[in-house]
Amino acid sequence: MWSKRVKFGLAALLMTGALAGCGQTDNNNSSSAGSNEGGAKKEETYSGTISLAGSTALQPLAEEAANAFMEKYPDVSITVQGGGSGTGVNQVAAGAVQIGNSDVPAAEKLDDKSKASELIDHKVAGIAFAIVVNDDVKIDNLTTEQIQGIFSGKIKNWKEVGGSDEAIHVINRPASSGTRATFEKTVMKDVKINDAIGTVQDSNGAVEQAISSTPGAVSYVAMSYLIGEKKNLKTVKINGAEPTVENIRTEKYPFWSYEYMITKGEAKDEVRAFIDFVKSEEFASTVKQMGYIPMTELE
Amino acid sequence: MTARMIDKVWTGIFYAVAAAVIGLLVFFFAVVLSKGAGFWQPEFLFGRPSNTQAGGGIGPQLINSFYLLGVALFLSVPLSLGAGVYLAEYAKQGRIVGMIRLCLEAMASLPSIVVGLFGLLAFVTLTGWGYTLLGGALAVTIINLPGLTRICETAILDVPASIREGSLALGATRWQTLVKAVLPAAIPQMVTGVILAAGRIFGEAAVFIYTAGLTTPMLRWDADWSSSAHPLNVFRPAETLTVHIWKLNSEGIVPDAKLIAAKSAAVLMVAVLLFNLAARLTSSLLARHFSGSRRARRGPMKRNKAA
Amino acid sequence: MQPTYAKRRHRRLEEWMGRTFAGICGWLIVLITVTMIVFLAAKGIQSFTDSGLSLSDMLLSAHWDPNGTPPKYGALIFIVGSMLVSLGALLVSAPLALALAIFMNFIAPKWLVSLLKPVLELLVGIPSVVYGWLGVTLLVPLVREWFGGSGFSLLAGIIVLGMMILPTITSIAADALANVPKAYMEASYGLGSTRWQAISRVIVPAAKTGIATGVVLGLARAFGEALAVQMVIGNTMRLPSGLDSPTATLTSILTMDMANTINGTPWNNALWTLAFLLLLISFFFIAVIRLVGQRKER
Numbered sequence: 001m002w003s004k005r006v007k008f009g010l011a012a013l014l015m016t017g018a019l020a021g022c023g024q025t026d027n028n029n030s031s032s033a034g035s036n037e038g039g040a041k042k043e044e045t046y047s048g049t050i051s052l053a054g055s056t057a058l059q060p061l062a063e064e065a066a067n068a069f070m071e072k073y074p075d076v077s078i079t080v081q082g083g084g085s086g087t088g089v090n091q092v093a094a095g096a097v098q099i100g101n102s103d104v105p106a107a108e109k110l111d112d113k114s115k116a117s118e119l120i121d122h123k124v125a126g127i128a129f130a131i132v133v134n135d136d137v138k139i140d141n142l143t144t145e146q147i148q149g150i151f152s153g154k155i156k157n158w159k160e161v162g163g164s165d166e167a168i169h170v171i172n173r174p175a176s177s178g179t180r181a182t183f184e185k186t187v188m189k190d191v192k193i194n195d196a197i198g199t200v201q202d203s204n205g206a207v208e209q210a211i212s213s214t215p216g217a218v219s220y221v222a223m224s225y226l227i228g229e230k231k232n233l234k235t236v237k238i239n240g241a242e243p244t245v246e247n248i249r250t251e252k253y254p255f256w257s258y259e260y261m262i263t264k265g266e267a268k269d270e271v272r273a274f275i276d277f278v279k280s281e282e283f284a285s286t287v288k289q290m291g292y293i294p295m296t297e298l299e
Numbered sequence: 300m301t302a303r304m305i306d307k308v309w310t311g312i313f314y315a316v317a318a319a320v321i322g323l324l325v326f327f328f329a330v331v332l333s334k335g336a337g338f339w340q341p342e343f344l345f346g347r348p349s350n351t352q353a354g355g356g357i358g359p360q361l362i363n364s365f366y367l368l369g370v371a372l373f374l375s376v377p378l379s380l381g382a383g384v385y386l387a388e389y390a391k392q393g394r395i396v397g398m399i400r401l402c403l404e405a406m407a408s409l410p411s412i413v414v415g416l417f418g419l420l421a422f423v424t425l426t427g428w429g430y431t432l433l434g435g436a437l438a439v440t441i442i443n444l445p446g447l448t449r450i451c452e453t454a455i456l457d458v459p460a461s462i463r464e465g466s467l468a469l470g471a472t473r474w475q476t477l478v479k480a481v482l483p484a485a486i487p488q489m490v491t492g493v494i495l496a497a498g499r500i501f502g503e504a505a506v507f508i509y510t511a512g513l514t515t516p517m518l519r520w521d522a523d524w525s526s527s528a529h530p531l532n533v534f535r536p537a538e539t540l541t542v543h544i545w546k547l548n549s550e551g552i553v554p555d556a557k558l559i560a561a562k563s564a565a566v567l568m569v570a571v572l573l574f575n576l577a578a579r580l581t582s583s584l585l586a587r588h589f590s591g592s593r594r595a596r597r598g599p600m601k602r603n604k605a606a
Numbered sequence: 607m608q609p610t611y612a613k614r615r616h617r618r619l620e621e622w623m624g625r626t627f628a629g630i631c632g633w634l635i636v637l638i639t640v641t642m643i644v645f646l647a648a649k650g651i652q653s654f655t656d657s658g659l660s661l662s663d664m665l666l667s668a669h670w671d672p673n674g675t676p677p678k679y680g681a682l683i684f685i686v687g688s689m690l691v692s693l694g695a696l697l698v699s700a701p702l703a704l705a706l707a708i709f710m711n712f713i714a715p716k717w718l719v720s721l722l723k724p725v726l727e728l729l730v731g732i733p734s735v736v737y738g739w740l741g742v743t744l745l746v747p748l749v750r751e752w753f754g755g756s757g758f759s760l761l762a763g764i765i766v767l768g769m770m771i772l773p774t775i776t777s778i779a780a781d782a783l784a785n786v787p788k789a790y791m792e793a794s795y796g797l798g799s800t801r802w803q804a805i806s807r808v809i810v811p812a813a814k815t816g817i818a819t820g821v822v823l824g825l826a827r828a829f830g831e832a833l834a835v836q837m838v839i840g841n842t843m844r845l846p847s848g849l850d851s852p853t854a855t856l857t858s859i860l861t862m863d864m865a866n867t868i869n870g871t872p873w874n875n876a877l878w879t880l881a882f883l884l885l886l887i888s889f890f891f892i893a894v895i896r897l898v899g900q901r902k903e904r
Contacts, residue, residue, distance in 0.1 A: 083865045084865035084866035085866055086865060086866040086867045086868050086874075087865050087866070089868055090868055090869050094869075109868050110868055110871075169755075169756050174841070174859075174862035174863055174866070175671075175672055175673050175863065176672075176862070176863040176866035176867050176873070177866060178866070192674075195671075195842065195843035195844075196842065196843055196844040197842070198756070198842065199756055199758045199840035199841060199842050199852045200840065200841035200842060200843075200854070200862070201841070202836060202837075202841070202861065202862050206742075206837065209742055209743075210742075210756070210758070213742075213743075213746070213747055213757075214750070214756050214757065217756070
């Protein structure tokens, strides 16, 4: 740890003297009191430090899970960072964190396949997305073809899909976004999004803000983000199906994906226990309350 | 007469521009404060944030912002004071000063996002610290170093030559003159500059997103010093208030995310205002204090002899 | 009264330590700057050394499609977008800033000056997230009402940036005007000119290099501003067709994609190259400021 810390001379020069005593959150200190691996039995206790980083879509859930887990096992300390799915995969591959959160499997982000084989994906929850429009748009259903036409720029006016005579304003997420990757994979399929039309907003929040204030606007956001009252925007059914768990299980609603927690090598001890906890029956109601889909309902 | 008319018209235009700028600021404050009404409630200022329910607070973020500011000042004030002294007193004019000045200018014009990305490479990845409060403080130090150095340098250069000469004439060394005569006289101006810089550090966001991180561990005062849960551990992630606003507006899923963001913005604006008032107040207080006692200080050797 | 030997040695040590500390601080600044340049350059050239992208494609092509087959990394849109929005902000801001600087130096009564100074400092102090937020909630709807479209536009970016750089230019221009010798003004009055004539024909020309420095510095600030611009400019991958059309900038693409791409991929490398490009552009601005300054000395 010391040599790492001294690496950046500037920092060391000024701070190490004062801080020699207090080390950083030790990344590899995975000491577990209970030696039995796997089965997260109630009697077992865990200790150590877990750090997570990555997907902003998964972050709120991970934070909530961390709080609940730490309440259960007070000797475990968990920190959750955002940064985006790319950061999550980067950091876990570099060994900087134990768990990388991602909207897509590690292999889809990494070009280097040999690196990807070291990483193991754990599905921890499902997340549904919805097509949303400004509430002045008089439409409550779109077919996959219509959505493809709108986002590829072929359909430019709401009257072409049965609405009133109003220009369509397309709002996209940036090309590197996990939400957009899911949208392309499950809805757009082979049709390419036209980036030269409409605008691009950086996040779910920015999309919501833009949709609710722009007449004729259409975009896509995570259902977890639509919990609570949202003004001036409404969700639209896809092929007549609402984004419910039931419709997802019966494959009527296409626009959803898993959220992944990625580990380098098999997860062990408290890391394993934490991932199991996120997927567990015990935590499922919180998952649901936060707008995600618990794994217990998907399997 | 036309020349006088034109003069009148332009005077009018100047007044209008000035009024517009003042009006703009007042308008900004009015909008931000009215949208964030209620930000003064203690349960908001000191409460814990919540991921799921409305009514969370910004306690940890506020602690982080101030603590990070403290660490950043602890790092950057001595550094820039030293550099200012070097530029003003010791460096030979010419090539070396020119080079340092060039570097200062280069640093000053760096986009803060570039510094943030550098911090991500240097303080987060290379050191292996991950996202830490110290990393954020170091990165923001880079941003503020040029400005603070300039403040210190000009404050030292603005000290009347008579003070310096008097001290040197009494046989003091250059260093003694600097520490006992020049710096005390330069302090009021420096303090003002530092407080204003502090306000800017407080409002910085882009840098911290990449270095100090987007979350805060559950802080407990009874935690071990080495644990990331201890509030004073600088090797822990620390989401500042500005980053909190950015995060709430972008990915906040709490039902009242927008309201918390608005209230946090109001807190920030008030903090910036307070920093400004503080700068003004301290500078006038210090100026009075030092101008009153300057005569005594002119002979720093007196004190030395007594000791 | 001669100090003892020990005292003298103590003094010399003190002197030496003080000088060394100051020297270290001075050189540390050089070290940090050089380190940053080396770091960013090393990351920035990986696009060309590791990922085999071509520099001319990157700078001259407007085709940015990292997910395409084959992926394309033409950054012209961002470069042009950054330039247009910064120059536009300058056009809005520089005249206002100059007017304010003149007003504070020559026209305003004292109480008004002591009001304006903190006002400018406060405008600098407002965090850019807050500027961006005000832009999205107040300005974008206004632009939509005036021009139609979505409101997210070059114009919205220009106005937000213009406000953000106003205090910078004003304070530097005000310093430059204050440095013009009083005698110039008096001489001009003596020749029977009005206040406006004295200001416009004598004072401003005398301070023009200082004002130019402020303008270039404002331009550099505008170029590097990230969050506020990204929030209002629309980030559409196309060259703007007018003031009301959305576009993207170097900083906006960096804030949006940097955290979501993986180290070592061509995409991530290309973004680092853009970050390095930002650094080079800010160095270019410094060179301009230095040239302006040299002309003054001559």
